[in-house]
Amino acid sequence: MFEDLAVSMIMNSEPIFIHQDRSVEEVFRMVIDNKLNGIPVVDDNQHVVGVITQGDLLLKAINSPLFSLWRHGVYDSSEEMLKEYIKINSTKADEIMTKPPICIHEDEMVSRAAELMYKNKIKQLPVLRDSNLIGIISRFDIIKHIFIKK
Numbered sequence: 001m002f003e004d005l006a007v008s009m010i011m012n013s014e015p016i017f018i019h020q021d022r023s024v025e026e027v028f029r030m031v032i033d034n035k036l037n038g039i040p041v042v043d044d045n046q047h048v049v050g051v052i053t054q055g056d057l058l059l060k061a062i063n064s065p066l067f068s069l070w071r072h073g074v075y076d077s078s079e080e081m082l083k084e085y086i087k088i089n090s091t092k093a094d095e096i097m098t099k100p101p102i103c104i105h106e107d108e109m110v111s112r113a114a115e116l117m118y119k120n121k122i123k124q125l126p127v128l129r130d131s132n133l134i135g136i137i138s139r140f141d142i143i144k145h146i147f148i149k150k
Contacts, residue, residue: 007113008106010145011127011135017042020049020094027052027093040126040133041097048126048133050097057096103128104137110145113137 017040018027038053103126104113127135
């Protein structure tokens with residue numbers, strides 16, 4: 001039987017996050033290296049100011065002239081293509097993040113987290129204590145909680 005617990009009981013308490021002034025290249029590397037669906041973006045005080053998902057990264061790539069023109073051979077030189085690549089990778093996290101972020105407080109129930117994910121079509125939520133990031137809860141965490149008893 002499903003037991004509705006506080007989010008803090010099943011969240012990942014070692015969240016991976018990135019600072020808002022980091023580059024898209026750094027975001028991409030963190031997402032790929034850690035196999036993340038998305039990553040919270042924080043400010044200097046560890047407050048979550050946004051979230052970057054794989055979808056945000058894909059949208060940035062698709063909307064880039066590098067992506068759309070390269071396949072058609074539009075670039076006159078490899079230097080021109082390199083400039084666009086550098087421009088994309090030097091874009092800062094806060095320029096492509098989704099804001100405001102949808103977060104949940106550590107004391108809220110797992111059922112509320114599931115409801116927020118479902119209604120907003122998202123796969124995870126940053127978990128806050130006061131306004132500071134302390135964890136992440138994902139759909140996988142919820143499914144595991146429901147179907148696999150410890």
